[in-house]
Amino acid sequence: MLLRHCQQILAKQPANRMLALDALRGLAILAMILVNNPGSWQYVYPPLLHAEWHGWTPTDLIFPAFLVMVGMAIPYSLAGRQMLPKAELLRQGAIRALKLYLLGLFLVLFYYNFRDPNYSYLQQKLLTVRWSGVLQRIGIVYFCTLLIVLYSGTRGRVLWLSGLCLLYFLLMQFVPYRDNYGHTFVGLWEHGNNLAAWLDHHVLGPNHVFFRSATPFAFDPEGILSTLPAIASCLSGVLMAQLLQSKAELAFKLRVLFLAGLAAIWVAELAHPALPINKMLWTPTFVLLSSGFTALILGLFLWLTEMKRYRLWTAPLLVFGVNAILFFMLAGVAARVLSMVPVAGTTLGNWLYRSAFQPLFGDYNGSLAYAICFLLLSYIGMLYCYRRGWIFKV
Template identity: 55%
Template sequence: MSKLSQDRMLAIDALRGITITAMILVNNPGSWQYVYPPLLHAEWHGWTPTDLIFPFFVFIVGLSMSLSVPKQLAKGQPNSAILKQGLIRCTKLILLGLFLAVFYYNTFDPNYNWWTDRIVEIRLPGVLQRIGIVFLLTLMLMLWLNNRGRIIAFGALMLGYWASMQWAVYYDAQGNAYSGLFDFGNSFAAWLDSVVFGSAHVYYPKATPFPFDPEGIFSTLPAVATCLSGVFAGQWLASNASLSRKTLMLALVGIAGYLAGEFLSFVVPINKALWTPSYVLMSSGLACLSLALCLFLIDMKGFRKWTAPFVVFGANSIAFFMFAGVLARILIMIPVGQTSFQGWLYASALQPVFGNYNGSLAFALLFLLVSYLVMFGMYKRGIIWKV
């Protein structure tokens, strides 16, 4: 735990807060049977607003790094010390992600075997695990390459990933050869997950012919490109250009990135689970555009009051994510009659009053309110949980 820094950028904290708020909102409906379509991921190809949340967060990681790493270097910290700190942070994020993976017990099944289900067959990839790895890889690129080298790395990650997905040949257990597929359970990325992790340790263990994970190994590479796009945006934000010019250029680049991603989708589909190059360009473009909008409203027009709840969440995003993850699991582990506490609250109190879909949304909003009260208490005390 540490005190909240006084030189944080409000626009970045606000955007981070909006992003993490949206993440918790879509992850915690009262019932997964009743969720409005924009609050669900696309079934496969394509995108919804929900599919923007994770890449926005990764973009903001890069944005923050572009501002913090130069300060560390300016203080005289050697690359080795900064890299060591980054490795420690990466390890902590991975361990926190694995903690969430094992923090569950099925209280409704008398034959439930926690050791087998949560330890022996633990899901190894995850959201925090990917953030940690992407952070470390991006940090290496920042320390070892100049800006031109990072731009080349950005292109190489995108082109290398696309070329491998398009032309690499891989085989199933029966010896059938595949290449160039971007299907559910049938792509080079899915094949690699199945080879390294096996079916027991991924999010989609029953996918055929290859079990895979949406936060899998190979698709982490273009996620690094997303993080680098945040680094580039942060470098521009830290430049000597005027605020109006910074905002305008971020908006123009954002529009161009979005259009490029949509155009590229005719060649390679936009797909979050595969983190395709078109998805990187589309989501990074919209992230730049969103950052420009925050700068325009907050710093140019002075509209700040609306940011208050988002800044509370954004300043303590990892604590918020962990608190929400633990609370959500506790609510479904507490039995109330034949259902969980979450199910009881939704079915007995919210659904009768608000209906199916609005009741499910009301549960998510209530969940956010409880989380806000906890995060607000930390914020008022100037406490930020660093990893």
């Protein structure tokens, strides 16, 4: 039955799509939803959490992998629209970016604290809205990357990738900034005390970022300045797609992906003592590390699906991968509903965890079981959409 289920899913895969890329996208969005929805944030295994500051965990690699795949999709998308003028492609890209940003903003605003009779949606949500977020960053990065791709060739894209990382490093390392007490800082990479945090604090405002209590500067992990190296991550995906679109043999393409991935990870780890790997700052070493791991996994998926022709294992991932934005939105709405609905003096999500999962599995395993159950229920909904060809395109 399971075998037939997987065969049916593969048979319905949309035409003209790369199986390995959809599977990798599915793995990334699956992992993102898993780590975002534990039963309790008090009980989460360390690999399923982001690094507190410098360093990395497997969870830190999820979002940049998704950005790399956004970049990979651009050359494939443009290949089917070669007859359109660049101005039209930019117009379409700007609309898509705006839609992504507004969807992200919708998720930020989709919350109401029903348990607090004094809760003011105007004061505590609308007037303190967080301007940044995952979808917001994807939208901005996508449009900037599209602009670079349309007006530069391969050499230009390589220069943009390396130039954005270099520019970000030079700004962070050498541009001085001051706090409200007149103290001048330069070259710091500390939590709440770096040039990127200073910029977020003064441009976005301390009440409109994620880390509002950080000192001396409130900042956002998807902030303004760190968008520059995030674009570089997306450009690395563009270059990977160009490699796969080339006429070279698949074996050669796989060797390049594996060697480039290993080299990027090695350089990032080697440079880590001097330039820390940091996801919240999206440091150039983090760009290297995350893009390197994405290249390795993509190479593995291509080897399995194209070289060895092992494809049935991709079926569950395809259900999520071909509809990643819809999955992210529906999961985000469901998670917020679980955190809003009051039950027995707490939220519905917390009540389910404490009354069902925690007694059965314990603290940490119960929290993980809750996240897995959330994922399995999401799979049922996404499978329904997949079988009916309902693909949400932004």
